[in-house]
Amino acid sequence: MQTVPLRPVPGPRGLPWLGNLPAFGRDPLAFMARLRDEYGDAVTWSLGPWRSLFLSHPRHIAEFLGAREHAYDVLEVGWAFQRITGKSVVRSSGADWRRKRGLVQPAVRPRQVRHHARTMVDCALAAAGRWREGQRVDVHREMMLLTQRIVLRTLFGNDLGDRTRALGAAMAVAEQVMAAELRGIGLFLPDWVRTPSRRRLLAAVATIDAEVHRLIGARRNGRRADGDDLLARLLEAADEDGRPLSAREVRDEAVTLWTAGHETTSTALTWIWHLLSRSPAARARLDDELDRVLGGRPPTVDDYEQLAWTRQIVKEALRIYPPAWVIPAVARTGAVLGGRSVPAGTAVWCSQWTTHRDPRWFPDPTAFRPERWDADAPDVIPDHAWFPFGGGPRGCIGARFAQVEAALLLATLAQRFHLDDMPAQVPHRIGILIQPAVPLIATLRARPGP
Template identity: 70%
Template sequence: MTTCSVPLTPVPGPRGLPVLGNLPEFGRDPLAFLTRLRDEFGDAVRWSLGPRPSLFLSHPEHIAELLGARERAYDILDIGWAFKRVVGQSVIMSKGEDWRRKRSLVQPTVRPRQVRAYAATMVDCARSAADGWRDGDRVDVRHQMALITQRVVLRCLFGNDLGDRTRALADAMNVAEQVIGAELRGMSLFLPGWVTTPARQRLRAAVSTIDAEVHRLIRARLREGRPQGGGAEAGRDDLLSRLLAARDEQGRPLSPREVRDEAVTLWAAGHETTSTALTWTWHLLSASPSARDRLETELDRVLGGRPPTIDDHDRLTWTQQIVKEALRLYPPAWLLAGVAREGATLGGTRLPAGTVVWCSPWTTHRDPRWFPRSTEFRPERWDGDSPDPVPDHAWYPFGGGQRTCLGARFAQVEAVLVLATLAQRFRLDLPPTPVTPRAALLLQPSAPLLATVRATGR
């Protein structure tokens, strides 16, 4: 548990409307609204999202205490029908004993040793994409990064690319992301599940497509014979095989429905989060010639023209810093929350039960108190000898505490290796125009990023 030395003194935030509270202002521009809470009101601000009393945190010590106590003193926030429809009762939505059991079964599938085994797949998928690029091509950066990360996660999760079904699954997941993001910002967040809207009809169809394919794969694996003691014994070493092989302390496996929920969650998180981070990384590099030159110099020195491997990861320090700085400026998961239980305290202050306590990597990562020149892309701020050390929990793109994103290591290694593989051969030049982020389920560019491919000659 993380203790806090900074007293919590909540202050009232902007007045809201009856019933709706601050939802209209939040829905119009969540990032601007949360930044306003931080800048105009302080480190602990009371507000309301619809009828729910809320508290917004901006100080890293308060955030550290919140994230460190989420399993002990806070419940999972019910963030809407759409989100639950997609991820079901996976580990990210479970609590108590059910959460501890599922985490113990899922976590081994993404431990560093397993991530190491998937590194070659990450590089292979990036190389395959780069083989299709030509100098002077015009590409949609987000689309290209999504194709790579989707192929990575499908191969690591299911053991293959799924052939003709890949496009249908990708389209279904895109629909899910759009509907969930829209629901998080509007009144439909408070509608009961039995209310039917056009968006919910689209989501039901998308989830049916996802379920049909995932359950088909699960049934096929079960017909092969449930692997005992690990996927390798069955001749497979993908994440799905390991989920089916997992046993809890009583020797119980995950049910087919539980495997479905965890597989879909790993797929959604592993695909969208990394492709989003890479999209923003290329945007930032295009506007920073010095950072890009230093990246190419490092790749020449460390790799010498060969593809990267997992053994190169720790030596690609500047590449790692670029990814880390991109995650600071544009954290894909831009908002986190927990619901205070009876007796919850923060900074020595007791919180009313039911209070939704929020924190935002977007606002914390761009707070000039913790990051000098906070809106600038400066990977050098992560140098080991930087004169401005970053406070604990001022950078938390994957959350923190016991509920840190299980796929954090996978995502960071993938982003570094994919970036290194592509940047060896190409630059992506984007026009020098401002890009506005759109706060949906993830923090995405509000318009396509169309880049010109330039071969580096390496």
């Protein structure tokens, strides 16, 4: 791949000590879009005391993501995030990261995705079985309940019964506190400061830890609901020296898989339903594909490759509304981008949101056009102009799991229902993920079979 020279230009002037934090905190997506549109593909700026470099060109992004393992350190984005994810694979580096990734990755390999695909479809069928013609539903809530059930069954082997509500509520508190900290002065407060939100987070973490450690203890004592769920895989994993993950390491990876596998998929599906409700032609093509490929039966993982339009809908929705919206890392000595040295300690950022909506790569970028991804589409989309799961060695290990899950859930539910009467415009809320800022209420319309 030909190198694109890196020519950084200074971005907007910031305030003393705070830098560009106020503008970033008010609306991170608008701020980063401004960096791209008003300054260029490589822009220097400051987030509090962090000297930062923002990248918008796909070639620079590909080079950055490809070098993250050996040329960059993890950027610690807040006390709250550290409390939730611990020392999981997403916060590890070097030999520790390689060991943990090698232990965790087998839990989400294609064979495991195939094993859990039936659970995904069964949970979607159960959800559809509770829906009724003409019913008004909160789409995001319905998708959250569905993906929560799936992640509990695939990760822990059961639905946890009465504990499900408490664990879900604790996770919701954690997401709220992490999101607020990422966009405010809390990002730079010392660890010993205990604000009201940090105290709420500690209480939530205590609930999460108690439940996860209870499950780990039960498994190690031989009481397991399903010997092939993800928790069992984590407990059975051992590195090349025969060392298993410790109880704390299993906890960290399990909680990280929970947050990644639950919130991201439910958010993506919520946006998919909204986009389809405003796109009659795309929905009609989806109906035709489901009738042709499935003929009224539930989908299986073997149908995934045949559901091309379904997959393109998921891909286009992830372009317009990528659940994760930014990837940061800290340059080490010797980091190079576009043939130019990056000063050690520089926080390098790229954003799925801004690159996915760049008109250079996606004409009419806010329009929902799954046909962009047709095999014979005329526009060539550059590598890393679309990267909802990151890229390079540190790309999301659950990307395949997430894409199969989203497509199978969409196919299962869309066979039976259309979701109509949604608002034309839905404001988004920027937290750890990009989610609807208001309840997204839809009317269920039963769809006749083929």
